[in-house]
Amino acid sequence: MRAVPIIAGYALQEALRRRIFHVVLLLTAAFLGLYWLGADTAFEEVAQFEGGLPVEEQELTGGTLFGLSMFGTLFLGAVLAAFLTLGVVRGDAERGLLQPLVVRPVGRSALLLGRFLGAAAVCVPYVLAVYSACALITWTAGDWWPDQFLRPGVQLAAGVLVIAALGLLGSVFLSATANGIAIFMVFGAGLVAGLLGQIGEALNAETLQTVAHRTSWALPFEALYQDALYRITSESRGFTGLAIQLGPFGGSQAGGTNLPVWAIAYFAVVLAATLAAFSRKDL
Amino acid sequence: MVPALLVEDATKRYGRVLALDGVSLEVQPGELVGLLGPNGAGKSTLVKIACGLIRASRGRAEICGAPAGSPPARAALGYLAELFRFPGWYSADEVLRLHQRLAGSQGGEGERGHLLELVGLANARGVRVDAMSKGMQQRLGIAQALVGSPPVLLLDEPTSALDPAGRQTVRALLEELRDREIGVLLNSHLLSEVELVCDRVVILSRGRVVAEGSPEDLSQARGVEIETDEGMRLFPEALRDQVPGLVEQLVREGRQIYGVRVLTTSLEEEYLEAVGGDTA
Numbered sequence: 001m002r003a004v005p006i007i008a009g010y011a012l013q014e015a016l017r018r019r020i021f022h023v024v025l026l027l028t029a030a031f032l033g034l035y036w037l038g039a040d041t042a043f044e045e046v047a048q049f050e051g052g053l054p055v056e057e058q059e060l061t062g063g064t065l066f067g068l069s070m071f072g073t074l075f076l077g078a079v080l081a082a083f084l085t086l087g088v089v090r091g092d093a094e095r096g097l098l099q100p101l102v103v104r105p106v107g108r109s110a111l112l113l114g115r116f117l118g119a120a121a122v123c124v125p126y127v128l129a130v131y132s133a134c135a136l137i138t139w140t141a142g143d144w145w146p147d148q149f150l151r152p153g154v155q156l157a158a159g160v161l162v163i164a165a166l167g168l169l170g171s172v173f174l175s176a177t178a179n180g181i182a183i184f185m186v187f188g189a190g191l192v193a194g195l196l197g198q199i200g201e202a203l204n205a206e207t208l209q210t211v212a213h214r215t216s217w218a219l220p221f222e223a224l225y226q227d228a229l230y231r232i233t234s235e236s237r238g239f240t241g242l243a244i245q246l247g248p249f250g251g252s253q254a255g256g257t258n259l260p261v262w263a264i265a266y267f268a269v270v271l272a273a274t275l276a277a278f279s280r281k282d283l
Numbered sequence: 284m285v286p287a288l289l290v291e292d293a294t295k296r297y298g299r300v301l302a303l304d305g306v307s308l309e310v311q312p313g314e315l316v317g318l319l320g321p322n323g324a325g326k327s328t329l330v331k332i333a334c335g336l337i338r339a340s341r342g343r344a345e346i347c348g349a350p351a352g353s354p355p356a357r358a359a360l361g362y363l364a365e366l367f368r369f370p371g372w373y374s375a376d377e378v379l380r381l382h383q384r385l386a387g388s389q390g391g392e393g394e395r396g397h398l399l400e401l402v403g404l405a406n407a408r409g410v411r412v413d414a415m416s417k418g419m420q421q422r423l424g425i426a427q428a429l430v431g432s433p434p435v436l437l438l439d440e441p442t443s444a445l446d447p448a449g450r451q452t453v454r455a456l457l458e459e460l461r462d463r464e465i466g467v468l469l470n471s472h473l474l475s476e477v478e479l480v481c482d483r484v485v486i487l488s489r490g491r492v493v494a495e496g497s498p499e500d501l502s503q504a505r506g507v508e509i510e511t512d513e514g515m516r517l518f519p520e521a522l523r524d525q526v527p528g529l530v531e532q533l534v535r536e537g538r539q540i541y542g543v544r545v546l547t548t549s550l551e552e553e554y555l556e557a558v559g560g561d562t563a
Binding site: 002003006010013014017018095096097099100101102103104105107280282283 | 331334335336337338354355357358360362364366367368369370372381382384385386387424427
């Protein structure tokens with residue numbers, strides 16, 4: 001395990017020096033700028049409403065906007081996680097980058113853990129920074145702050161780590177391109193599950209809700225995201241609370257006390273499966 | 284003496300394809316062994332089994348007495364893959380520093396400078412990999428394999444991208460490694476190079492060893508050619524030991540002798556005979 005920090009440092013350097021990271025930074029700056037503009041405009045327009053709606057306009061606007069920004073944050077985090085893990089094993093082996101490292105006395109598990117930690121060292125601060133920036137923008141634009149701040153941010157970061165772990169597992173079996181496509185299809189499946197649940201809730205269709213619930217737990221980054229959405233407006237009640245729940249990009253859904261345990265167990269199983277598959281892989 | 288590399292009955296099957304079929308070979312410390320064979324003969328598979336990059340379906344491989352792929356075996360090994368690449372954003376010095384840390388080498392800056400000098404990259408220390416030519420990257424790959432002074436080197440096509448001057452540098456380096464008692468397995472398509480530097484040659488074809496021995500042992504006598512004042516005289520059945528007698532006889536006959544050449548088959552001819560029609 002002596003090599004884990006060395007490989008993590010290597011992965012971190014690789015992430016920071018690759019062009020994709022600079023592209024993500026540019027996209028993030030564009031996203032935050034647009035979000036600021038949108039939030040500012042939305043709060044200004046809502047302030048001109050002259051009543052008549054049975055909702056707290058500022059609460060509805062802040063919750064919906066910030067929920068939207070959380071989706072954006074999760075998406076950008078997923079893009080970063082995918083690009084940092086999609087070629088770690090088979091992709092790097094096909095390019096000849098992996099073999100010189102694997103033959104060193106470091107152990108395959110140390111190599112994989114180092115690569116994962118390197119990706120985590122980029123993704124987690126990134127997600128927390130974008131999440132915090134969005135919260136500050138929302139507060140500045142409309143004097144709105146989430147009911148819970150820290151835990152939803154941590155859950156978003158944890159969701160991105162689950163995506164990174166899935167990307168690492170896929171990289172053992174799939175080429176970089178195929179793995180990239182697979183990661184985004186899995187991410188899309190989670191998003192669709194959230195939307196299905198929302199539709200199921202609006203139509204009171206139990207089967208849809210069950211399918212959505214099971215899918216979001218099978219892909220716990222989605223369940224973590226839904227629970228995070230729930231927590232930012234956990235104190236909203238009445239029609240305002242309902243309106244926020246039916247907001248865009250997947251409804252908020254309380255995950256319950258078992259969600260963190262499930263997410264950790266899921267993550268551990270995915271990582272163990274990756275280590276087992278990599279240890280037997282011919283390079 | 285514990286062999287630097289020992290392979291016994293190594294067999295590798297990929298589904299229905301038998302890539303390696305019961306191959307055994309040894310490389311002693313200070314010995315330079317050339318591994319020859321057509322494409323698909325199993326050379327790279329054999330080298331990868333020795334490195335622990337792939338698992339043999341049957342048989343075993345050891346590096347300095349330790350099972351291939353185990354931490355002690357990896358610590359004793361330097362490897363240059365046939366297809367390799369270093370991150371383009373690393374400089375030559377950074378590549379070597381990373382491998383020093385992974386290999387646990389305490390050589391520091393001195394070792395890095397020495398290795399870059401050995402492969403003719405002393406002036407490219409700060410040059411980024413993506414700004415290097417293919418030949419420079421191959422030299423850097425050789426320097427990387429030498430990090431930590433491993434007692435065993437497995438080199439898979441180390442000169443394929445080098446120009447003649449680069450090949451000469453590598454040949455001189457291999458000679459030096461032999462003097463340092465390092466065991467080297469050299470997988471190469473360049474027969475002339477193998478013939479020049481290797482102590483022993485192993486020829487693989489269709490996953491099996493089809494010929495083995497020193498380049499001299501593998502070559503066969505093809506007669507003696509003597510240049511006289513009457514022109515070239517060929518004695519097709521004559522052996523090296525018969526040269527003094529032949530010269531004496533010609534001198535007695537009043538001929539002037541200008542040159543004598545003992546003819547043998549080249550390694551290339553022996554190789555082509557050993558692999559038969561296997562040119563895949």
